[in-house]
Amino acid sequence: MTSSFFHGSAICEVDRDGTVSIPDFLADALTGEEGELLVARHEADDCLVGYGRDHLNHLRTRAEARRIADEARGEDARNHYRRMRRTFGAVEKLPRAGATMRIPPAMRHLGKIGALALFVGAGDSFEIWNPDLAIENADEQFRDLAAFRVKAMRGDHLGSVF
Structure with missing residues (x-):
């Protein structure tokens, strides 16, 4: 898999078994790629992070740089x-089948994913959020985006956006 660039956002319904339609922005980033997608608990935020297998090399390089910096500071x-x-052990495959993928049960548990999932592009990765948690995020712009996506999904009147 070549390095994909994930940008955009969408909210999707999640079936009881974790099956979800692949959002258009994600499908666009994956066009022509058959490589494996992986999913893990996000290191800093209360969500999941997804990426291609090639992203593991970036994570390994970053982890080694952090180890060296930690050792220089005398950390445990x-x-x-x-x-x-956390980075390499608590990771699972994100199986794809046509226009759908399945979020594994352990990952749904770790990400607190229920009947809805908010997918958000993050450059070389993408995030999968419980929309209720996204609406509580400290980032005001992200909160507003999450609230907009939830209202649109539920068919609430959005009024003019201009």
């Missing part, structure tokens, strides 16, 4: 191994 080496377990 166990922090590195905890980070490595």
Whole structure:
């Protein structure tokens, strides 16, 4: 899989087994790519993060740089191994079938994903949010986007956007 660039956002319904339609912006980024998608718990935010297998090399490089910086500051080496377990151990495949994919049960649990999922492009990765948690995020612009997507999904009157 070549390095995809994920940009855009969409809210999708999630079936009981975790099956979700692949949002258009995600499908566009994956056009012509058959590579495997992976999903994990986001390192800093209360969501999931998805990426192609090729992104693992970036994560490995970043983890090694952090290990070296931590050692230089005299930090406990166990922090590195905890980070490595989170980054590489708590990862699952995000199976795709045609225009759908399935968010695995463990990942739905970790991301608190219920009947709806907010997909958000993040450059070399994408995030999968519980929309209710996204609406509570500290980033005001992101909160507004999440609220807009939820209202649009529920068919609420949006009024003029101009």
